[in-house]
Each structure stands twice: as C-alpha cells, then as structure tokens.
Amino acid sequence: MLLAAQAQLAEQPQQPPTPVVVGERPRDATAATPGDPERTEEDVQRSSAAADVVVTARRRSEAVQNVPIPISVVGVKELDATGSFNVQRLQQLQPTLQFYSTNPRNSSINIRGLGAPLGLTNDGIEQGVGIYIDQVYLSRVAAATLDFLDVQQIETLRGPQGTLYGKNTVAGAINITSKAPSFTPQGRAEITVGNLEFKQGKASVSGPLTDNVAIRIGLSTTSRRGTIYNVASDSYVNAQDNLGIRTALLWKATDTLDLTLSGDYSRQNPACCAQIFVRVGNTQRALNRQFDALAAAQGYEPPSRNPFDRVTDLDAKLSARNELGGLSLRGEYHLGGGTLTSITAYRFWDWLPANDRDFTGLPITTLSQNPSRQDQYTQEFRYAGEGRGFDYVLGAFGFYQTIKTTGTQRQGPAASRWLINPSNALSRDPSVLDGLTANNDISLKNFSGALFGKLNWKLTDDVTLSPGVRLNYDDKVGSYISVVRDGQGNLVPATGGTARQAAQRDAIQPQAFRDQKFREWNVSYDLTASYKPSRDVLLYATYAHSFKSGGLNLNGVPVVGGVVQTQLAQVKPEKVDHFELGAKTQFWDRKATLNVTGFWTEIRDYQAVVNNSSTSTLRGYLANAGKVRVRGVEADFSVRPSDRVTFYTNGAFTDHEYVDFKNAPCPPELSGGGNGTPIGAPGQPGTNSPVVCDISGQWLPGISKFAFSYGGEYNLPGQVLGASGEAYVGVDANSRTKFSSNASRSIYTDVNGYTLVNARLGFRTDKGVNVFGWVRNLFDIEYYEVLATTPGNTGLIAGNVGDPRTYGLTVGFGF
Template identity: 80%
Template sequence: MTLTLALLMAAQVTTGAPTTDGAATPAAAPTTVVEGTTPAQEEEDEGSATAATAATRDIYVTARRRSEQAQNVPIPLSVVGVKELDSTGSFNVARLAQLQPTLQFYSTNPRNSSVNIRGLGAPLGLTNDGIDQGVGVYIDQVYLSRVAVATLDFLDVAQIETLRGPQGTLYGKNTVAGAINITSKAPSFTFGGRAEVTLGNLEFKQAKASVTGPLADDVAIRLGLTTTSRRGTIYNVATNSYVNSQDNIGLRAAILYKPVDGLSFTLAGDYSRQNPECCAQVFVRVGSTQRALNRQYDALARAQGYEPPSRNAFERLTDLDAELNARNVLGGLSLRGEYELGGGTLTSVTAWRFWDWLPANDRDFTGLPITTLSQNPTRQDQYTQEFRYAGEGRNLDYVAGVFAFYQDIHTTGTQRQGPAASRWLINPSSALASDPSVLNGLTAENDIRLKNFSGAVFGKLNWKLTEQLTLSPGVRLNYDDKVGSYNSIVRDGQGNLVPYSGGTPRQAAQRDAIQPQSFSGEAYRAWNVTYDFTAAYKPSRDVLTYATYAHTFKSGGLNLNGVPVVNGVVQTQLAQIAPEKVDHFELGVKSQFWDRKATLNVTGFWTEIRDYQAVVNNSSTSTLRGYLANAGRVRVRGVEADFAIRPSDRLNLYVNGAFTDGRYIDFRNAPCPPELSGGGTPTAANPTIGAPGQPGTNSPVVCDISGQWLPGISKFAFSYGGEYNLPTQVLGQTGEAYVGVDASTRTKFSSNASRSIYTDVGGYTLTNARLGFRTDSGVNLFGWVRNLFDAEYYEVLATTPGNTGLIAGNVGDPRTYGVTLGLSF
C-alpha cells in the first residue's frame, strides 16, 4: 500500500510553522494568501512576520474551489507559501518536489518533462502532443496543457497547493493523478512590495521584485519580475563552454477592478522565457545488448577512433558536436470575473495562452558527426473558458460549472545525418557502411499538427447530514475531439526522395536510418463520465477522517511522433490510443493535538488503471522517439504520513514519508529492455532467445513485464527538516537569527518504461541548509547551501537509439551555495 505523511500546523500557525498538509514547510512565516484574500492580509504578507510578531491564523486553501481551512478538506494536499518557496530555494517544480515525497518531476529538456503524483501522470520520458497530462497544472484557475511550464521559475506566487488523487469533478480537465494549483499574488489597494537578490557559485544570479498598490478607488495593480541565470554544470570539450545553463526571465502584471461591492474583475498577463544552452545528457555506461558485437557502442567507437571525454559521468564532461538549444517561451492573458450572487459566487475565467519551443539536440549523444541536426520547434495556442458557481445553503454547499478547452499545435522539425552516420548505423558487413555518402546529408523534414477540443459539465456537492458527517458526491461529463496528422519526408544528401518501401539497397539502408511515413486525418472522439464519492466524519474539532472512491478517465489520444512502418506499410491502427480508466480508493485521517502544536495526517490509497498509456520504443535508430500503447493494467498503492510539530515559537520540525508500490499488473506485449533487444528475429530453424546482453543472439519480439516496477517510483521517499530561531539585535535592528535544514531521501527507482538492469537509478539523499537574520522591518539576509554533502546522483537515465548499449543520463546538481538579501515593505 502507498503511504504519505501530511504535515500541517493549520489552526495556530505562526511564523516558521509548517504550512502544509502534505509537506510541512520549515522556512519563514506561512503564507496564506489565496483567491479572495483581503487587502489587509495581502499587506501583511508583503511585510515581514517574525516568530515573535506574526499573527496566528488558519491556513486556507481553495482546493475545492472555495476558501476553506486545509485541515477541514478531505483531500490529501500540500500547501507551500511564498516565504517557504523563497527560503528553501524552491523556485520551480523540480525544487518543490524535494519538499513533497509523492510529487515527482523528471526532465531531459523542457518538452521532455513529466510531472507525476504517486508515480502517475505522464509516461516517463515521453514527448507526444497527442495525449493529455495526468496531473493538471493550474495558474490562477487557468489550466495549462503544457508540462513545459513546470520547468520555468515561479512568478510572483502567493501559494501552491498540490492535490493528490483524481480531481476531475472540481477542475477543468480530467486530472487522474492530481492537480497543482498555483495562486499568484493579487493586486492590493494598499501599497506594498518586495525585492530579493541572490548570488551564488556557478555564477548564479537571481532577482525577484513585485509592487502593488491602487490606481484609483476601485482599481489596483500588481507588477512582478523574476530573472535567473547560472553557468552550466557540464563542460563541453568540443565547444570549450559550459552547457545545461539557466537563463530565465519572467514578467507578470495584474489589474483588479472592483466597481461595486460583490463584483470584481482581474485582468492578468504573463510572459516567461528560458534560453539556455541546453540540454546535454552525458555518457554513463555501456550495457551489452543482443546486437552483433561489432554493432555495439565500444566496437563502433573504436572503428572510428572515438573515445568519449570521460566514462565517469560525475566528471561532468561531454563532447557533443551538434547545436544545443532549449528556448522555451510561455505566456498569455486571462480575465477572471467574480460576482456574489444569491448565496454563492459566480466565476468566469477566460484565457488564451501560447507556447513556443525552439530546441536543438545532439541525438547521437557522442562527439561524432552522426546526427548533425535534430530539432522539432513547436507552436501551441490554447483557449479556455470556464463558468462556475459555488453556492452555499444551510446544510450543504456545492460547485457546478462548464468548461471548454481548445488547442492548436504545429510542430515542424528536421533531422539530418552526418559523415560518420554510415559507419555507425549500417551493418559493417555491408559495403555501404564504408561509403559516407550513403547517409551523409540524409534529412527528414517533419510536419505534425493537432487540433483538440475538450468540453465538460461538472459538479460537486457537500451535504452535511450532521455536525460530524458530510457526504460529497461529484460527477463530470466530458467530451474530447482530437484530429491530427504526421508527415515525415526523407531525402538523401542529393535531395532525392527516399521511398516508403522498395528501391535500391542504398535506399533501404537510408530507410533503416530514418523511416519516411505519413498519415493524416486521424481522429479520436469520445464521451466519458467521471464520478466520485467522499464520506467525511469529524468526531472532534481537531480530527477529520474520510474515505473516497473515484472512477475517472485520462483522455485517449493520438500518436503524433509517428508509428511503426512494417514492410513499407504505415501502421495507422496504432495512431489512436484508448483512454485510461481509473478506479481509485482512499482512506485518510487529519489530526492535530498538543493544543494544535502538532499535526499528523495519514492517507492510504489504492489506484488501478486499465489501458495504461505506456511508452513503446521501436528499437531502431530513426526519427521515431517512441509511440504509445495501452498496457493491460497497472496498480499503484501505498500510504503517506506527514507529521509536523512546533513546541514553541522558536522551533518547528517536520517529516513527510511515503511508501509507494507501483507495478504493471498486466503488460504482456511491452517493448523489451536494451539487454533483450537488437538481436536476430527468432525463426523456426533458430527459435532460441539469447541470454540478456549476449551479443549476436536472438531477441524476443515483445516482452511480458507484468509484475515489474512502474518507472519513476521510489518505494520509499521522505522529506524532513526544521528551523530554529532566536530573538536578537544586529546593528540596532530587532529581529531573529535562524538556522534551518531540509533534506529529502528516496530509494532506487526504474528509469526505463520496461525495467532494465542498466537504468535503475540508485537512491540518494539531498540536504539543504540556511543561516540568516530577519527583522521586523522586512529585511531578510541569509546564506544557503544546497546539496550540502555534494551527493552524486542521477535525475534520470536513458537508453539511446539503435541498441548500441550506450546509456546516457542527467547528473544532478553538485553542491551550490550563495547568499540572499530580501526586503519587504
């Protein structure tokens, strides 16, 4: 079963107290600014609040589309405020994940990113525009369909709520794994602001600033800015430069208009840009496959006199010779209107958002000119409209709404082979392997399009039968319409078209390297119904128990990275992907004791998914990075337990833990791991399958991986830490000195869709520390160290194309340190 420890000091939290129900945040004063925050509260949060002076107050969340005390919400959730984000250096989702054991984030570049909760959400390492994410990301009630937003810096954020488990009857899209609900700071009619500057090693520089105030009696404005830069952590000996750098900037503006009491409009716009030289994965190891020995990495490298700059990934060296780029731009406009009507609030949220992605990669992962150009720039526009009414009666409250979503995605890409491609990709026994012109200049030009409409009607009712017992049914009717096309035209170095099948041996070799294919007009259209039911029982003021059942869907989709081509025939039957069908069970208890100085929240859950959308690789070197297939059934179960204690205003401590068991229950036609790939095809004359990693033997066509681990899930994960402060004076300024430590530990996890002996990532612990002084006047100066003990760890490992046995990976950040100066007014 899967466990998580939910930490929240909700009712009497003062500065420095844990502010989460899913992850106690050990930093400065808890931030409770949420939608509907009053100007007085906003002003208080702009200023400083030390442990000696902060007002005690409850933690409020909008998880159920209304403002409620977090401990009264029968949903396992975590809440992190702005002060916790700043003091722990959690300026993006990757950093935030270190505070929350069951939030996972994996990324090889902004597009190839996965945000998962309890191991569910998106297949690890998948790049495919034709499917939905399982974790919904919402900023100011606007759904963002691009997970690339998770790699950007948080921009003028007030609070982040992470909701675990299906939320499809409350949020705009089916969110089968959970939702991340980000609330920006609201404009205030009281003038205020804050600024923060950070300097660190690796040339790290970060600045944040925001200001708010009135423009008129009924109009207020807020402006925010953030910028981050850092030298890369990998040295490229081919270009004599550091790569995998950071170069981010973000801008946000919001105008609040309140013409009369009970009516308000908020117009907001934002722009965020990353433009680093990124993203390099370094040589990790060679793992033998079943390919002929002279076609595996070491033999191929020797044949061209090549050796990687280092076989120790933690020397952080690479020699990639193709251009690297990861420009990632997102932005948009939204208009939210809120009108107090009857016994509730009518809300309208209208938004347009865009995403521009301009990448460049080295697809061969070596310093040889095998693939000299690889890039698939993408433009996406999305439009959303939501109407929602949150009403309240004597013994019940409810939320009902309609939601519409439309997106248009266009990807145009190019892959070009270089002069070393023939000797690397063609069987050395063929005379064509010694002729560089066969593959040199071979180019694929791709055109990928998707138009997607999604509409839903949803509602949630909380019926209070007694003072202790509340029943909460929810339902959602959803419709999806996706139409897509994939076209890959391949030409040789002389500009001649490479046919889909047939032709000369030279053309067959070119097709083995890059397979042309085309399909258009593929469509997925379907209705589905999501429903859930929660019973919550509150035997006392400080204890809440609840049980939930949810039946939900993750929308079906299209394979828009191409599908296999067999004997020249495009397998268009694989273009459509069935929806995931999810059954979810949950039991939980939220409790506080010792005069609410301690909080213990425990959740047990069991989730089963039929037709799980899994990554399938075609095990050949081609433009196809993978295609999707539906696994029969997967299961994730576990227990989460979060504990927080604040014995005095001087000290707070927390520990969050999770035990998670995620497995394929039925997946009999899965892609094989690299050690069982690349060999010959079994025949009646020679049916024997070779031993794993045995060169020159037969490989199975498919593998039964039923019972194996789901990728990305550690069986045990923990986050823990605390902060101690002491009142003092420095240079005549009254305030407090403080020291804080936060750590996260996770055990081994699989980093490949089909678990491989080469791609398990070993467990590791990361420890962060800070030491500082903050004043009643709003000054906060502290030094910090991240990865204090300089742990060497991988964020993700990946098999590379072609079954050569090369394993590449993303090494985690080394020890970093710096100083931060913040000022609030």
C-alpha cells in the first residue's frame, strides 16, 4: 500500500492533476526517468508539454508514444487517487490485466487471459507474466499480493516480452519502478481511515547524506477487519494486516558511475483466507454421496446458503502469513557511447499458511497447510549503446532458485462418513480416517541462464526494424515425497494391505519420486517493424516466438497398481506464436491520445491439469494440453480538453478458446459417477461419467469477452482556510462480462459480469496538502472474484465474494 500515499513531492495544485488514466496518456507529471534521480517533477512537467510519458520498456528511457509495444502506464498520482495499492486493485484500471487469488500462494496474474491457469499452483512450474521491481525479476506470483511500496510508476507490457524480459513473459510483463533517492530534501506522509476498521499509514523521506550520497526510506502499514464473519471462531476473517519498508542508497561514485543499494521487507499476517459456501450443483455421483445427503447424515447445515450474507463456519485454523524481501545492487556505468548496467539481487519468500480445505464446519480435513520457503539469486549484465542510425541492447542473465515446501494434511472424525461410500461399513467407523495424516516434502533446485540482444535499426527517418533474440537454458531438479500414516501412526502402504488401508489410501494416496530432472535449451525471437508518418502517429507490426519454461509436476502424479507414474513428472515448455498490429496516435494539439492494438496469440503444449485414461482416472496431474488461442482488440483513449477536466476510457475485446484439449478433467456435472456406458446426462445422480472430457472450443478460464475501465476528474481553483488550491471530484469504473472460473467450463462456476464504480471528492493545496473522501464499490454491487469446485465431487461450490461498499477519508501532506 505504498502508493496510495506517495504523491510526488513537488505537487503543484495550480497544475491540473494527472489524468486518472490507464494506458498511454497525454500528460503525466510523475513519470520521473528510472535511474535518473536528478530528473525532478518540474523537469517531467516541462517534458509533458510534449506529451511524453517516460518508460523503460525497452531497457532505456523513451517516450511511451514512441515505443512500438502496447503499454499501460500508471503513475503515482493515479495510484494514490484510485487507491490502487496492490495488483488486485490495479486490475480495476486495466481491462486486460487479470488477478485471481484464493490465498497468496494460490494466485495467478494474467494478461489477455494468459500467464498461468486459474487456480493452478505447483512449485515445479513458473508463471507466464514477468514481475520486475527495479529491474529485479520476482519468480513467485505471491509477490503480487503484497502492497506496492514507495512506487513511482508501473508499466504493464502486453504481449510476449521474451527477448528483453526473459522466458516467462509469454503474456507480458509488469515493470515496477520505485522512487529514487533524491539530493533535494523531500518527504510525504498520508493517513487513511475507513469503514471495516480500515487504517492505513504511509510515509517516505529522502535527502542527501553527503554531496554524492542520497538516501530514501519508505514504509507503509495497512489493517482492515475481515469481510466474512466466522461463527465457529466468533471472529471476522479475510482481513488485511500488512507492513512494508523499503530503503535505498544512491552513491554517485564518479561522473560516470552510479551505484544504488536497495533493500525491502514486506509482511502480511491476516486471518485469511476463507472460501465460503456459494451453491450446490448436482454431480453424477450417487445421490447419497452428494453434499446435501452427506451433510444431512451428520446433521450439518451451512450457517447460510446466501454467500452475500458473508457468513461461514470454517472450523480449521486460518492463516496466511506471507513474508517477502531482499537486497539488490544496481550499477550504471556510462561507457563509450552507452551505459553498462549490472543488477545483483537476492530475494526470499516465506509462506506460512493454514487452510480449511473441506470448506465446511465439519471436522473432515482438520489441517491443511503447505509452508514454503524460496530463495533466489539473480545477476544481469546489460549494455545499451547506439550508433549512427541504430541503437541496441546486449545482455546476459543468470537465475538460481531453491524451493522447500513441507505440507501437512490431516483428516478428522467426520472424514469417514464424508469420504467413504455409505454402502461400505467402514464409513460408519470414524477411526478409519480420523487422524490420517500426509506429510509432504517438496523440493526444487532451479537454474536458468540466458544471452540476449535487441536492435533498433532506423532504415529511414520514419521506418525502424527491431529484431531481438534470446538463448535460454533451464536446469531443474525436484522431488515429491508424501508419507501417509493412520491415526495410530502406522504407515499406509502405497498398495495392498487391508480394506481399511485401501479406504485410507483412497482418501490420501502416498507416493514418492526423487531427483526428477528437466533440462532444455530454448530460443525466443521477435521482429517489430514500426512506421512514424508524423510526429503524433506511430504504426507497428510484431511477430514474436516465445516460450514458458517447462518443469516438473511437484503436486504428485497418478499411481497405478502402487507404481508411481514418474514418466508424467516432466512438463514440456509452452511454445508461443504471437502476431500484433498497433497504432499510437495523438491529436487536438496532443490533448487527446488514442492507441489501438489487435493481437493473435497461439500457445502449443499449454500447461494445464489433464486426465489420462491410459494411466489413472483417480486424479488429474499437470501436463500439456494441445493448443489454445487468444485474439482480440484493445483501445486506450484519454483526453484533457482543459486544465479543469480529464477523461479516459480503455476497452478490450478478447476471443479465447482451447483449440485442442481432448484429455481435460471433466467439470463437476460430468464427474463422480461410475465407469462405463452410456454416459449420463450432466448433473444426473447415479449415472456414468466420462473418463476425460474434450473441451476443445470452450472458453479459457478467467477471461471476459468484453472488459472496460473508464473515468475522469474535474477540478476548480479555490481557497480553504486561506490556503490556495483546487477542489476536485473524480469517478472511476470498470466493467466486465461473464467469465468461466473453472479450467473446464462448468454450468456451476461461470461468474456473471459486473460493473464497479469508485468515487472521490477532495481539496489539494499549493503546499502539498491533499484531503479527500473516497468510496469504492459505490453501489454495493454483489459479485464473485472467483468460484471453485471442491474435492470429492460432492457438488459443493465455494468462492470468494468481492468487497462490499467501503469508504473513508485520506489526509496527506508533503514538503
């Protein structure tokens, strides 16, 4: 939550505020050039007269309208004004950015619907959207659940960025730039209070220590009462409890060498994360094995069947402690006609969870947790130079990561009645599954190295060709061990044994495989042709071939006859072919900006959960689907007709489907029944289910066909208590149409479209004081963030309901 309070120091209210616009905008008074701490806001405002928002998308400072990449840029003022203090909030400003999370580890960030399949968490694979903070790559999506900390600007690059940003940017990259240390003393502080006991404080200070050393320190803290009342614990859950601190030292060692040492630490420790009862949908299981019958057999009824009552009765402990931090050293040396950059970084991530994975108040699964520790080390060398009629970037990148996850799952006294067929006498013996415990040990060592280069060659004053190439090598070694013991501490064998042990094995399957390896070379390349017929028009076309790293299936694989199917442990890379046409335009004396992009992306060997009838029908596993396709059109428009008014609207049409996916897990309405033919009707209890489902032609999860964000701000000069400034009112809204919330589209898990409206009203002074009231979800719309099927084909659908209306007051000041 750092952003919300860090409006640029030298705010000058007599100048109209930055338009609250995502996408390329006509003006942005906050986009200081990264790596140039002496570039003041006043400098940037002067450059804004030329409508130049400065970005580093191509690893050099450029005006965004001159970069042939679709980029959405959000500056510090937009972040502050809209309360966008993390990626989840940021997505409401950017129609093609999607963020889904049931807890920090089970999170996915997608651009144009691509990146990571919704709800798919596996230590052995990587994300498809690259996240960079101050040019340091963050390999875990969990980082995106934390608050932004002392951020200057966020660039979202849409489409594959494999040449300059690396292997796992098949959907795009999020490039976050922090505020740099300043040699001019400055500071900013902000306090916010709101309903639901919301409290947020943010502060930053910067200034010189000596003539050539400057420091910056920023911190933020946020807390909020949970939005779900848990009757079992008599407490509110899904709360917020965040703390972050960042510091940076800039040493101008010589006239040609700058060194920046940065360190940060962020911590979340809320009572979280509850997925609550949403609905029951019939499966093909026998009726007495579906949710309502199973619940009635134990005298259970959820506290409410209306999820928007925001009540649950989860009886297992909930925790989502999430810690992330690290150190980086960036050196920038002006050498010859260019700049040599070195970035050395270490980062860690600690995840300490506790979940209720039966999603009920019954003691079925009493313990479910996968504590995880990640350490990563990165080193990048990059030289950006230029010659007569061309410029270029050459570089090398190294990455090493270790992950250690030690999970535990324990069944409780209600498990036998819930999980074992009622026709089996063992179902009436609670001791069969009570205390049954799996201890999982997952480890991964992951090395990646790359050489890359990008050339921008001006064929004429108006035409530029930009080829790029990246050679990448991956080496991964991983193990998965799950040891299962009964309530008395006896080992459950992987095969054979008694009927009691067979029932225990059906509930939790023991298995182990060690030192599985994945090693492969890959090449990414792209070519962009751009044409600039006039000062305010840029046309471009791009072809890119990229990949997302292959990996290892570290959530377990099928076991057949007691034999672990280790041939299924490896997962092939995704192979991406991408085509894009775009136009960036400005008109009306650069008061208006209109950028339009059309794209077509195809991915072969798409990483997803599959079923395979030749091995096992008992569980899905991570493998490769045939092919997916996403294509569409995006438009970003903003206008500033006067100093008093700004307006923006951004929209996206996205057509998406599995082109070839014949061995997908079936949705719940086609699951849980017997084997054989004929196959029963969807949701018909006691009928046969298909072993696999062909979902070719169906929607991909998480993508709306239409999505929009739009809003504006109006201000009037005035005085309050003798202080000169301006009063302002702003409105921002986002709309999206229906989307699927399950990997295999289900009649039970489509999320209906919705529109959210946020508003603010305030006064800011010439001296940097800003006081405003705000409201989010103004019309208190009831909506789901995500829906999920639950284990066991009982028909229970759980989900996360979106925040209700929230409101508050923010007071900020700076010097």
